[in-house]
Amino acid sequence: MTKLSVNVNKIATLRNARGADNPNLVKAALDIERFGADGITVHPRPDERHIRYADVRELKQKIHTEFNIEGNCREEKFIDLVLETRPAQVTLVPDVLGQLTSDHGWDTITWQAYLKEQIAVFKNAGIRVSIFVDPVDEMVAAAATTGTDRIELYTEQYARVFASGDREAAAAPYVQAATKARELGLGLNAGHDLDLQNLPYFATQIPWLDEVSIGHALITDALWLGLENTVQLYKRALK
Numbered sequence: 001m002t003k004l005s006v007n008v009n010k011i012a013t014l015r016n017a018r019g020a021d022n023p024n025l026v027k028a029a030l031d032i033e034r035f036g037a038d039g040i041t042v043h044p045r046p047d048e049r050h051i052r053y054a055d056v057r058e059l060k061q062k063i064h065t066e067f068n069i070e071g072n073c074r075e076e077k078f079i080d081l082v083l084e085t086r087p088a089q090v091t092l093v094p095d096v097l098g099q100l101t102s103d104h105g106w107d108t109i110t111w112q113a114y115l116k117e118q119i120a121v122f123k124n125a126g127i128r129v130s131i132f133v134d135p136v137d138e139m140v141a142a143a144a145t146t147g148t149d150r151i152e153l154y155t156e157q158y159a160r161v162f163a164s165g166d167r168e169a170a171a172a173p174y175v176q177a178a179t180k181a182r183e184l185g186l187g188l189n190a191g192h193d194l195d196l197q198n199l200p201y202f203a204t205q206i207p208w209l210d211e212v213s214i215g216h217a218l219i220t221d222a223l224w225l226g227l228e229n230t231v232q233l234y235k236r237a238l239k
Helices: 009-016 025-034 053-062 076-085 112-124 137-143 156-163 167-183 199-205 216-225 227-237
Strands: 003-007 039-042 066-071 089-092 128-133 150-154 187-191 211-214
Touching: 003 066, 003 216, 003 227, 009 025, 009 216, 025 039, 025 053, 025 227, 039 053, 053 066, 053 076, 066 076, 066 211, 076 112, 089 112, 112 128, 128 137, 137 167, 150 167, 156 167, 156 199, 167 187, 167 199, 199 211, 199 227, 211 216, 216 227
Parallel strands: 003 039, 003 211, 039 066, 066 089, 089 128, 128 150, 150 187, 187 211
Antiparallel strands: none
């Protein structure tokens, strides 16, 4: 069954808005686990505008489920943080400094040599590696030769086309890319703009999906539905 990893960046954003410790990030993460999530995801950035490096260290010590750290491996501090905390998984994204949110996958052909080098660093430390990839067969194929364990399909395009009403067209390139990944022996994650409306169809089209990482939509839904109920609704959507 596909696992749900909850990205807690938005909880950290809310906390940081007042400069204190309310809501407490660790308590929120522990509650999210207790409510049924299979993992916790964080995406620290150099300006620490949401997740702070200290948060990553504390979460690694306190949470009980799988820990996934997303980030840009071209940032030296990010590499050091991941090697220090040794999460279950690191997800590499091609962000630039100051980027609002991730908006594309790796060009795994152009960055092939670089990705091989960086992935080896993390795998030698016993950390599973996943890399952000767009749903393009050539990018998936080149990802398979980098040494990565998994790819994470960047699903913003799926969400946008799904919202227009054509769910078959929305899913088609993702099913094709996911099939290619399975043929090449890659594990498969997905994330970005997945929500309670579009997630069930996506999950039924790619039943071998290992994990989804969801933050913004889930925390937004929790404002109206409650955090415990929302986590369980997302878990149900993956069934």
